[in-house]
Amino acid sequence: MIAPLTALLVVMLAVPLAVDLVYAVSRVTFETLRAPSVIGFGNFAVVLRDGQFWGAMLFSLRFAVLVTAAELLLALTLAIFLAPLLASIPWLMAPLLLPMMVAPALVGLMYRLVLHEFVGAVPYYFVLLTGDSPSFLGPDTAFWTLVTIETLQWTPFALLILYTAYQSIPTDVREAASLDGTGPLQMLRYVELPLMRPTILAVGFIRFIDSFRVFDNVYTLTGAGAGGDTTTISIYIYEAFFRRDDIGVAVAASMILLAIAFAMLTVVLRWSERRA
């Protein structure tokens, strides 16, 4: 039974990775996909010297940190406050999960419409109430709009998992704490949050990785942004690959990203093992 699984992994992961490794050290365009010329580590040097690459990394890092923090905070708050309601009306979770079931690219297109000054619902009410509508996708506001949209779409994912963790705290633990005179805030601080910590960390890690490599909704909403201001690392790689036809450079950037993600994963796993 191991052989088919191994074969599947080789076909689905090892072969593309091997091709990527060759491309990363080659000069390759769409015309030379089947005949790349090996040039060594020049592509990595180009990427590491490229200010746009570091700009994209910084944008993605800032975006991922803010989105992850906002989602965790919002989801945790909702999980705790909605717990009694969700326990009595379980199907209420289904509509709460709807945003994450929509394709991110579609979410981007939807907000392009919703935020449009002349046809969008949000600007309409701003104009109705204040006589003017603010800019949502201008150079000063686009970042915060993107953070808000990403948070709105993916908080349900964090909510689902955190609510499950919150619900799975044994009742006798809470009862024992209550008998010892623990108040609601102390219960949260000293009992519930410590028990939920592994889940919070896992959700935070997944959402950080996901939002760090965000592409779809940012691309459909603002593209790379005015002057490249909303270039995420995934958009950087996409543009190098498709737009600039620098396939070697794009793959080298992907490899650097893979190495960073691998290093982070190793650190988190070792830390988790030590905590365990």
Added chain:
Amino acid sequence: MRRILQAACGAVAMLALGGASARADVTVLGWPGGPEEVALRATVEAYNKQPSVAADDKVKLIFFNRDNFWDKLQADLAAGTAEFDVNLTATYAVGRYAPFMDPIDLPAAAHTTFSDGVLKTMQFEGKQYGVPTDLSLHFLYYRTDLIAKLLADPTWKAKYTEIAQAKWGKALAPKDPDQWTWDDYAATALFFTRSLNSDSPTRYGTVLQMKNLLFNMMVWHSTARSFGGNWTDASGAVTVDGPGYRAGLELYKKLYDAGTSPKDSLSYEFAEANAAFGSGQVATMLQWNAAFGDLDNKEKNPTVAGKIGTVAPPAGPEGRFTHIHGLGLGLNASSKHKDGALKFLNWLATPDAMLLYAKAGGSPALQPAIVEKIASDRPDLVKLGDYAGKYGFVMNGATSAKALQIYQLQAKEFTGYWAGTETEDAALKNVAAGMAELLKK
């Protein structure tokens, strides 16, 4: 187990037969979701109905989503796909796709249908790579009701001159849009901006498409060219860092900073600009000719339909100019059905086929003798041909293999300048250096 295997083999065989049957047709990959798709569907239907077309040569159509169409096409062509025999190409992408396409020899009838200039929009290094099905250029769209009042009302006239003097530094008087220079365009945009003129019936005087997008550069190029801007000089030296480009860039920057265009203009492209103009809250707009049909449709845009005028873009010191490019259909080098594909392409280049295409909503640039036959149905095509001949231009080097990358480089740098995150000098310097590198390869 044996039964499962037999069923699986049967399914594979049926799929293979189905695939073979599908490959018997000529498959055409068209430009999706607009008048071009509607026109192509009608034209193909007429082609397939001809008794002379063999069953194996019947044409079927497929369409991708329009988003990132060219990148998807690039990936498919590079992968050597035979899923389509005929594919879309464009003036600005002919060089990019030429390595994956076969040049074609069009029949003599093609020269009756199209002028040499139009055929050239589908040529790369002297070879024909497609039948030019649609020509795109820019119109200056304006609200006829508003301009008529501006030209007639003494109070508005006086206010116009006052605003032009105060905000643009020139005491201009209102003029017919067909006589406008960029100063007149700017003064009109300022006059019809409510934040600058509380009497304005519209919220904004114009709507600029300033998103970091290559197509927006094409729109802006009509401005830059009229100030004398060009990609390169005759010797091939990059000339963007010059007065023509600077004047065009500064015009957009001044108008955006003055508030004449919506605040989110830096995220606007074709659809957003149309929505703004269609709302009735914008007085003028530089836009592709293809927008006219929808904007003037009473069901889709009741506020502005019937009140839209179109003229060629305003004049700069070098004259009036409009960027032109063509969409066309050419032969995939990996096609397994080239004979049938060529039969269809040869037929498509004939006057009769192009008249069908035009009647169904396409925008081919036809020879005067041909366009005359449908002038009553499609008067816009007469204007299209007229403007293309009088004002049409293609920047030097804009059909090169790296043209798309150059458009994208300009879009990134110039939108940075308009957004205020980059200086004009830095943007032009980066573009000039990047272009020199791209054109060198």
